[in-house]
Amino acid sequence: MKGIMADPLKDIMLRITDDNPETRGQKLWVMFALSLFLVASLNWYAMVREPQVVDIEDLVQHKNEVVLVEGKVISWIEDRYGNGEDRVDLVIEDDTGVIQVRWYSTGEIPPIGTNVTAMGDVVDWNGRFYMQATGSGAFHWEEKDLPTHQRVSISDLAVAPDDFVGKIVTIDGFISKSISPDAVYTSAYLTDHPGNAAHQMQLLIQSATGAWIEADSKIEVSGMLSFQETNLRWAFHVQGPDILLDTSYQPQIIRLDWATEATWSYESGSKVILAGTLRITDGVWELEGPNGHTICVIPTTEDMAEAELQNYSGSIFDAEGRLMWSDDRNSWCIDANQGMGQNLVDPMTALSMQAMLSADPASMLQAPNTHYTINTYMKYAFEPLDTEGYFVDSQTYTFGQTSIAMTFPGTRTEWIESGQGIVADVTIVWDDEDMRMRLMVNSYTLTGNPPPPATMLWDDGATQWGYSKNQFVLIDGKAALHDDGWYLERPGSEQSIKLNVLPNAIGTDSLHENQSLTWHGRLVQIEHSSELALVFLLDGADALDEDGDRLADSFEDATGFNSNTIDSDGDGINDREEMENGTGPNNENS
Known part of the structure; x- marks a missing residue:
């Protein structure tokens, strides 16, 4: 039987290999038909072949292969670098480990906690494995795979955080800071009261929200609780697009004070009101305070038209808008366009920068030319010849203060004081010597005043x-x-x-x-x-000598002078001259 089946195949091969000129054309047609058959067979095999389901710990054995992974989605980030790319980076976990899946040409994104089946290529990048998936069909899940959320309160998490590790829970509360629409990584706090909180919890937000969320807004979030070893505290991980806003509660707009100008940066991105004298020169709007300091104002088109009719310049004005950093003016501005003006950014804090670095440090190093604007403070006094130091997230020392190593572009002629506010344009590099991430400062502007001595x-x-x-x-x-x-x-x-x-x-x-x-x-x-x-x-x-009259403050207090003014008695003679002439408050000749 075996010999009978082999005879026709043998006959075909003999015809193909025959050198007879009369059958050469026939042989070419047979070879062409056979090649088409082989290609079609391989394509059919590729289509009907089901990729193998692989445990995450075994992916290292399937480099450059298309495989299936089944597991739970524990986090995802949409458009990681904020460049409009149709890409979502998901982290999937099974009983053997975790893997990042870079999903291009995406479809519907599965909620956190969903059990999914993901198909993609296994990629080895310098010893770091991840999967690359393309198309809306790369992820599959059914309704039964969706997570069941447990609703709890912040106090429940505070009493027994270990009971909720690895679970998807839903909580509501008040967010501590404004969140800009395009912030891919944000660190904030969720509190149980907008002004007098009994509990607060760190909130790590991944992926852009797509809309402004105001400070002190009441929100509802679903996510997972985890312990942050670097900060020795608990944090709640949520996805920006999944934050639900309670529109029935309207947070108060923050009124700024000229006397506390050094603290304005804490309200970066928030809606604010500031009173002052409006100055309009060649179309440039500035608000001047009683101390002579100014802040730029970016008006709306309606504001500019109304200003021409009412002659606003020189009048006392209540400027209302969003506090933003202007790259053009290197200063803070009140933007009446609600943060939509040109060349305006809401600088991230050192805490948000650290959250971004902790979330996926390797990916940050893959984009060394990406620039970030950070609103931060100097940790230590910075000598003119120093080029390396630390940024921190608060002006004065607090427990759990976030520090990030940085390098300045060169030496300076002046000191930068500890606690000095600074807005810097930075890039991220790897420091081989210290084996850690480091911020490279490309340019910077000092803001506000350092803390008092x-x-x-x-x-x-x-x-x-x-x-x-x-x-x-x-x-x-x-x-x-x-x-x-x-x-x-x-x-x-x-x-x-x-x-x-x-x-x-x-x-x-x-x-x-x-x-x-x-x-x-x-x-x-x-x-x-x-x-x-x-x-x-x-x-x-x-x-x-605070008042500058060349009498020491403590000496003036001891001798009856006023240490807050140059001329204590208002007679036109300064206190130093009065003391030298023997006409001071405690003197017989006064």
């Missing part, structure tokens, strides 16, 4: 003083001249600190001789001249 107490000791190294501080004491220069001594003790006094300093003149004064300067450490030790020095030191 800290008061140092002699009883605090060297360790506590070390926390204020390189910062401006206040120290009480008496100045005394030694063989090697001026020292600030603690009265009644042997404690002292070396002084590097300013030229023409008032603290060492004859009027202030042997007086206990409050001194102001930068606390630095230097080597001891004769011992193997480090000692503190108050650099650029002088007695504190």
